[in-house]
Each structure stands twice: as structure tokens, then as C-alpha cells.
Amino acid sequence: MKQKSIIYARVSSNMQAKEGHGLDSQETMCRKYAESNDYNVLKVFKDSGVSGGVIDRPAMKKLLEFLEERDEEIIVIFDDIKRFARDVMGHFSLKSEIYSRGGRIESPTHKFEDSPEGRFVETILASVGELERNQNRRQVIRRQKARLLNGYWAFKNPRGLKFVKKPGHGKVLIPDEPVASIFKEAIIKYRDGYLNTFKEVREFINKKYKLYDIDERISIKGTVGVLKNLLYAGYLEHKAWDVDLRKGKHEGIVTYDTYLQVQKKLESGSFDTFRKDIKEDFPLRGHLLCPYCDNLMTACWSKGCSKYYANYYCYQKGCECRYKVCNQDKVHEKFEKYLEKVKPKKNMLILLEKVIFDVWSDRKEQESRSKINSKMLIKRIDDKIETYMERIGKLNNSPLIKQYEQKVSALLEEKEKITEETGNLKYTEEELRTALGQVLDILKSPCRHWVDGTLEDKKIFMKFFFDGNIYYDLKSGFRTKRYSPIVRILKDIDDSTLSMEKKVQGERFELP
Ligand SMILES: [Zn+2]
Structure with a gap:
């Protein structure tokens, strides 16, 4: 009896379909593969235009149900590992979903094996896909930055302003009434001393909301935002991306002069937290986990008697480490040392390159x-x-x-x-060489990448190397169980190098 199989095809956008990676050509590739292996194709599952979680895709859901219903081994064919799951974790979780239902994965462009080498290769290809995706995201960020530099707000509109399409300009902010007028009045009343605390401004806005039948209440944080937001003055800036203060192409609701007066009044108040460009100063913010409570630490500049201090700290209620500060310079220095310590060994990287090119000849x-x-x-x-x-x-x-x-x-x-x-x-081949080159470069000298990278590069790096987060303990320093799959697999293999070494040497490959 013929081996049974099903086909999975996916496009994430119309663009892909146009570029010739459409559902039909994927299906044809898979059908040809099935034919050459003498498989019987029972069904084809297609997802199009779906992003989001892997397992949430409608056709993928049906595919899993289909496997569930049948008590036999079925081969799932898809044409490229990159369509299967675009990030490493998704890739592995989906794979285990399929295997636990008796399925098996095969692809015309890639051979899967359950050997350590097979797993290794699979991880690398999935990692390359993920890196590409992150780099595409950076492309998007570049485009957004260009919009900002040209004076167009490129993020979500604040309350009181809304986007309209303007010929020759794209989306531009304009006042959104009646909220715009309410904010304008509040800001001017604060400037002129009729309202003097956040609480007063907040109450004023909420009273007006009620008057206009607007079914919402503004928070203190929202109120501070109204007083501080440059966009309301027709200006913009985004320091995290080096976009300095500039006049926006949009209309504000108060003058820039009013804005400056309000800022002066705010600064003369009791707020002495020194908020300069916090993101640039604390690149590890959002990545450091407190080992005592498992929550993310925060970071800020705070003022001591005579100077400012930059610290990371846990602020979780009830945590024994709450507010115990870690000096930013020390944390960064220790992190660089830690990277030197945990980077993959050179022989592992040579092995990786070797395996990748083996896969290449297979593919060819x-x-x-x-x-x-x-x-x-x-x-x-x-x-x-x-x-x-x-x-x-x-x-x-x-x-x-x-x-x-x-x-x-x-x-x-x-x-x-x-x-x-x-x-x-x-x-x-050239594309793969380029992508692999980038991966190897990061793995070879993680510390240099970390130090030289922009804030965006650093984010990508953390995900690529540590799967996002890492524990920091005041006493014992950094530790992680959460390397990204690619680093983890290099370490796993390193642990079982003996058997690998024999194997690799058998193929005339010398470890240094
Ligand atoms: Zn904590």
C-alpha cells in the first residue's frame, strides 16, 4: 500500500504570491515530491495572508485535526522550512504537535532526520529564517524613521489628534474634536496657573469629557501625557532613533511657545527624576530578569545628593530584591565578560559551517x-x-x-x-552564504556585536542569542537556561562532542 501524505502550503501576503511563491506553485512542488517518492496525497491544506501564531492558522488547525482523526503515520509535505514556521520556537512547537499526532515532516527542499545532526541543521535553517524576519522588521523601522525625519508622525496617534490621508503626504495628524479643544483648554489653563497640579488638570479634563458625553476617564499618566506631548505643539522627536526635535508636517493644538512654558512649569515642580534618553542608556532594560521573582527589572536615572546614578533594579511588590539597585556600568561590564564566557567554541562554529555546506550539497x-x-x-x-x-x-x-x-x-x-x-x-547559494555569514559573525564575536550595535541591533541580538531574556543576580551575576535554540544546540553538541568528533573525522574533517 502506498504511504499516505498531506500537503501544507502557505503565503503570508499577496506580495509573495506575486513573486511566484504562490500557493499553486508550492502545491505543484510538493505534489511532484510526493510522486517521486510514490506517496499518496490525501489532502492539501492552504493558508494565505495569515500571520500571527503558527498554530492559530486556520488550515494548519484543520491539518492537525486531520492527523488527530487518523490512527496511522501520515507524512506532512511542505515546500520550504521557512513557510512552515518563521521563528525557531514556533518551528519546534509545531513540529512536536505534528509528531505527537503521528505525523512526519518532509520537504522537497530539505531532508529531516532525527539524528543530532538533522536536528542541528533544522535549527540553523529555522534560525536563518528568523534572523531574516527580524531584519525585515528593521527595514520597516528604517522606513518609519525616514517618515519621522521628514516631519511625519509614524506611530499611533495620541488622543486628540487623528490621522487623515493627504494627497502627496500620506497620513498626517489633524486635531480630533472635541477632545483637541478640551486638551487645548487644559494645557492653557495649566500654563496660566488656573490649574496647578496633575490632579486638577485631570479633574478638569474628566469634567469636560462628561459634558461632551465622552464615555471615558483620563488617568494621571494620561494627564501627564497631555501636558508633555510635543505633538500637540505641532513638533515631534524620537530620541531612541536619533530623530531630533523638529517641526512636524501636522497641525498642533497649542503653540510651541505654550508647550515650552508648560515644560518649564513642570520642571520647576517636584519631579527630580532625570529622564533623559533612557532607552539608549539602558539597552538591557526589558531583557534582565530578577532571579528572585522571575519578573523583568526596570532601569532609571535617579538623583543622589550631588550627582545622578544609573541603575537597574527589580520593582516587584513583595520581592526580596525590590529596589536593590545594580549600577548600570557594572552590569554592562559584567555582561560583556559573560558574553565572552558563553560564546560558542570555535570548533563548534567550524562544525556548523561544515554541516551547513553538507546540507547544501544535499539540497543541490x-x-x-x-x-x-x-x-x-x-x-x-x-x-x-x-x-x-x-x-x-x-x-x-x-x-x-x-x-x-x-x-x-x-x-x-x-x-x-x-x-x-x-x-x-x-x-x-549566495543568499544562504550571506545569511549564514551573518549568523556565524554574531556567534563568533557576540561581545563586539553587542557593543557596536544600535539599540535595534541589540534587541535582535538578545533574541538571537538568549531567546530574549537573561537572569541577573546582584551577587552571582548573569545566568541563563534560555539560550536561543541555535546557541543551545551548539552547546548540546559540544557536550557530546566525542561521538561527533569521531563521526566528523571519519569524513576527513579535522577539528582544530
Ligand atoms: Zn524581583
Whole structure:
């Protein structure tokens, strides 16, 4: 009996479909693969335009249900590991979902094995996909930054302003009434001393809300935002991205002069927390976990008797470490040392490179096999066409002629499609080399990447290396159980190097 299989195809956007990675061509690739392995294809599952969680995709859900219902081994074919799951964790969790239901994964472009090497390769390919995704995100950030530099607000609109499309400008902020007028009055009353505390400003706004039948209440934080937001003065800045203060292309609700007077009044108040560019000063904020309560630490500048101090600290109620501060310089210095300590060994990286290129030759072989396959298919089509042509030649004015002609033209179309697809390989060797080069570069010198990187690079780095977060203990320093899968797998393999070494040396590979 033939091995049973199902096909999964996915496109995340119309763009992909247009670029020729459409659902149909994915399906064709997978069907060809099934045919060459003599699998029976039971069903095809397709997701399009779905991002978000892997397991939330509707067709993927149905696929899992399908596997659940059948008590037999079914092979799930998808055309590229990158479509399967775009991040490493998602990749592994989905894989275990499929395996736990008796499924098995196969792909025309990639061979899966349950050996350590197979797992290793799978992780690397998934990591490369994830890195690419993060870099795409950075592209988006660059575009947003360009908008900001040109004076257009590129984030969510604050209350009281709304976006409208303006020809030649894109989306531009304009006052959103009646809230804009309420805020304007509040800001001016604060400037002129009719309202003097946050509480008074807040009550004023909430009273007005009621008057206008606006069903919401502003918080103290929201109130501070009203008084401090530059956008209301028709200006903008975004220091985290080096976008200095500049006049916006939008209309404000108060003058810049009023804004400055309000800021002066705010500063002369009792607020002595020194909030300069906090994000740049604390790149580890949002990544440090308190080992005593498992919560993220925060960071800030605070004023001592004579100078300002920069600290990370836990602020969780009830935590024994609450408000115990860690000096920012020391934390950063220790982190750099820690990176030096935990970076993957050089021989592991050489191994990684070696394995990747093994995978490459595998892939190439598979691709050439699929080319041979297509050649065979084309030959078969040509034979059929010839047969039909012969028959047409023998017929005289028969209605059958028309039918044969139709068949011939359908075969020609099929032939064209196969030729087109064979010439179209999706991942060039150069592309993989570039992506792998980046991965290796980070793994080789994580510390340099950390120190030299921008704030955005640092975020990507933390995710790439530590899966986002890391514990910091005042006494014992950094520790983590949460390396990203790629680093973890390098370490796992390092632990079992002995057996690997034998194997690799058997293939004429020398460890340094
Ligand atoms: Zn804590």
C-alpha cells in the first residue's frame, strides 16, 4: 500500500504570491515530491495572508485535526522550512504537535532526520529564517524613521489628534474634536496657573469629557501625557532613533511657545527624576530578569545628593530584591565578560559551517534530481503529444480532431509550466552564504556585536542569542537556561562532542 501524505502550503501576503511563491506553485512542488517518492496525497491544506501564531492558522488547525482523526503515520509535505514556521520556537512547537499526532515532516527542499545532526541543521535553517524576519522588521523601522525625519508622525496617534490621508503626504495628524479643544483648554489653563497640579488638570479634563458625553476617564499618566506631548505643539522627536526635535508636517493644538512654558512649569515642580534618553542608556532594560521573582527589572536615572546614578533594579511588590539597585556600568561590564564566557567554541562554529555546506550539497542534489524528474515528465508529455499528432494525421475531418487538438494544447501548457518551475530555484547559494555569514559573525564575536550595535541591533541580538531574556543576580551575576535554540544546540553538541568528533573525522574533517 502506498504511504499516505498531506500537503501544507502557505503565503503570508499577496506580495509573495506575486513573486511566484504562490500557493499553486508550492502545491505543484510538493505534489511532484510526493510522486517521486510514490506517496499518496490525501489532502492539501492552504493558508494565505495569515500571520500571527503558527498554530492559530486556520488550515494548519484543520491539518492537525486531520492527523488527530487518523490512527496511522501520515507524512506532512511542505515546500520550504521557512513557510512552515518563521521563528525557531514556533518551528519546534509545531513540529512536536505534528509528531505527537503521528505525523512526519518532509520537504522537497530539505531532508529531516532525527539524528543530532538533522536536528542541528533544522535549527540553523529555522534560525536563518528568523534572523531574516527580524531584519525585515528593521527595514520597516528604517522606513518609519525616514517618515519621522521628514516631519511625519509614524506611530499611533495620541488622543486628540487623528490621522487623515493627504494627497502627496500620506497620513498626517489633524486635531480630533472635541477632545483637541478640551486638551487645548487644559494645557492653557495649566500654563496660566488656573490649574496647578496633575490632579486638577485631570479633574478638569474628566469634567469636560462628561459634558461632551465622552464615555471615558483620563488617568494621571494620561494627564501627564497631555501636558508633555510635543505633538500637540505641532513638533515631534524620537530620541531612541536619533530623530531630533523638529517641526512636524501636522497641525498642533497649542503653540510651541505654550508647550515650552508648560515644560518649564513642570520642571520647576517636584519631579527630580532625570529622564533623559533612557532607552539608549539602558539597552538591557526589558531583557534582565530578577532571579528572585522571575519578573523583568526596570532601569532609571535617579538623583543622589550631588550627582545622578544609573541603575537597574527589580520593582516587584513583595520581592526580596525590590529596589536593590545594580549600577548600570557594572552590569554592562559584567555582561560583556559573560558574553565572552558563553560564546560558542570555535570548533563548534567550524562544525556548523561544515554541516551547513553538507546540507547544501544535499539540497543541490535534490534540486538536480527534481530537474531530472521534470525532464522525465516533459519527455512523457512529448511522447503523448506525438501520439496525438499521429492520430490527428490519420483522421479526416472527424470531430475527433478537435478533441485531440484540445488535448495537445493542454499538454503544451502543462509542459510550459513544468519548464518554468524547474528554472526557478528559490534560495540561491549566495543568499544562504550571506545569511549564514551573518549568523556565524554574531556567534563568533557576540561581545563586539553587542557593543557596536544600535539599540535595534541589540534587541535582535538578545533574541538571537538568549531567546530574549537573561537572569541577573546582584551577587552571582548573569545566568541563563534560555539560550536561543541555535546557541543551545551548539552547546548540546559540544557536550557530546566525542561521538561527533569521531563521526566528523571519519569524513576527513579535522577539528582544530
Ligand atoms: Zn524581583
